[in-house]
Amino acid sequence: MTLRQYELGGAELDVVKVLWDNGPATVRDVMTHLHNRGRRLAYTTVQTLLNRMEQKKFVSSNKSDLAYVYKAKVSRERVTKSRLDRLLNQMYDGAAGPLVLQLVKSEKLSQDEIEQLHKLVDELDSSGS
Amino acid sequence: MTLRQYELGGAELDVVKVLWDNGPATVRDVMTHLHNRGRRLAYTTVQTLLNRMEQKKFVSSNKSDLAYVYKAKVSRERVTKSRLDRLLNQMYDGAAGPLVLQLVKSEKLSQDEIEQLHKLVDELDSSGS
């Protein structure tokens, strides 16, 4: 079997997001935050998820007096890039260009974003040619 | 468990890509194409993958004289969009803007792509404001 190991599933992702957004936290903290976000998971489920991610080295834990405190070990950026690269490789032959074009065409960018993009592209285009 | 059902795994994706690229094909055809692409899978593995995708309605099959011929039922665009949307939702709060900016900044677009983008953005910007 393809031992991919070291990628995050959807539920695991939800959990590590809490750590990214709120910093180090205990199982209970995470659970509470998830509840607030509408994701209701049992305490032990959250615990399992955190343990598994610790094994995969995505988070680390420190025993405080009261309970283990978990901390994200990988940045959101890193995980984002990894997933983006996967998508790029799987669906776009690894080329970002077509994806960008498609996104600009089909997805709705805000006026503000379009302007930023405009500026950015102006620079790139003039510096590149 | 979250019965997501109806999404494709990586191996399944590789298989349906063959159908997208080469049109309807038998198990053996698909296997051969995969071999050519460096993906060596047993005949029955390819068969299993095709069967599973048929159950998930991603492909359909027709019995020809010799063997079943499988055909993609979903377009590459549809699958791409579904995966892209998932990424967008999971990592970008569903907003395409930040992803576009990030891609344009960090990934290397070809000069050609930058120009296309430039044109596109010119249009959008003037029409939008």
Next chain:
DNA sequence: GGTATCCTACTACAGTTGTCGGAGCATGGC
């Protein structure tokens, strides 16, 4: 007509992921 070849149908199995439950230890109040 026997033998090699190919196809389908089933079954299997391990690893990953989502989800928990229960046992048992620690702690803080009463």
Next chain:
DNA sequence: GCCATGCTCCGACAACTGTAGTAGGATACC
């Protein structure tokens, strides 16, 4: 000291995924 509460440890189970073997029918070739 006893009990409620909370925490950790382990085990479990089902669905999904990757991968393939086997059995048995059909075909085709000599």
